[in-house]
Amino acid sequence: MGDHFQTLVDLDASPQDAPRLAERVVAWLVAEGLVQAELLPDCVYGLPLGRMPGPNWHRAVAPQDVRFGPGEGLAVHTERTVFHGGQGTLEAVHCPRCAATTRLHDGRNMVPETWGPFLLAVDTWYETGAADVDCPTCAERVPLPDWTWHDDYFAFAHLGFQLWNWPPLTTEFRTRITGLLDGHRTTYLQGKL
Ligand SMILES: [Zn+2]
Incomplete structure (x- = not known):
């Protein structure tokens, strides 16, 4: 419990x-x-x-x-x-510009190559109130709050x-x-x- x-x-x-x-x-x-x-x-x-x-x-x-x-x-x-949603696995995030899914977890661990830029942006947003992440698929620079999180993990x-x-x-x-x-x-x- x-x-x-x-x-x-x-x-x-x-x-x-x-x-x-x-x-x-x-x-x-x-x-x-x-x-x-x-x-x-x-x-x-x-x-x-x-x-x-x-x-x-x-x-x-x-x-x-x-x-x-x-x-x-x-x-x-x-x-x-x-x-955030507390427990559970943050599996993926979806780009609001091109709708591509970026996997953040490989089934065992977070994937440093994809999760790293988001983690950095989470810290920056918390400190300053603004942060962007480049979409790995369409290369658009997207503000962190605009991304759609799998299972609504973050807001x-x-x-x-x-x-x-x-x-x-x-x-x-x-x-x-x-x-x-x-x-x-x-x-x-x-x-x-
Ligand atoms: Zn995109």
């Missing part, structure tokens, strides 16, 4: 947008009774404070999953963050709502949160520590 997490990531929020949108979503979640208003220590990983489930938390999950909850806290990330963004040890959120619930985000694109990552 490990700790499971799921993250709804806003892919388009700028560093300036993120706190305002976070506040809007949290206000809605609290008003609906899905999480508690009070920030508490030690109920999430990765941030010092989180919010515990509210009395109506079960409305965010499928009826058959209610017996697996409620889980722990909600962490709201409003800083530049490399969101490079400034706003993410991360729930710890909750049953999976329903699609309907995720759509309602997305509706509060000014028409931004979102992605949904699930992982385990």
Whole structure:
């Protein structure tokens, strides 16, 4: 048993947008009774404070999953963050320009020739907020956040709502949160520590 997490990531929020949108979503979640208003220590990983489930938390999950909850806290990330799927293998990445698939793993290990430039770019993006990788197939220079990751492994963004040890959120619930985000694109990552 490990700790499971799921993250709804806003892919388009700028560093300036993120706190305002976070506040809007949290206000809605609290008003609906899905999480508690009070920030508490030690109920999430990765941030010092989180919010515990509210009395109506079960409305965010499928009826058959209610017996697996409620889980722990909600962490709201409003800083530049490399969101990832935790465990599992990062097998490949897809170029948004030419749609070619670049394999990053050979079945046993990461492939240094293909993974190396991406790893470097992940570090650079985290430090500076910008990084590009040349596509090995079409040679286009593509910003790191634009690549499509196998199994939605990574998201490079400034706003993410991360729930710890909750049953999976329903699609309907995720759509309602997305509706509060000014028409931004979102992605949904699930992982385990
Ligand atoms: Zn390409």
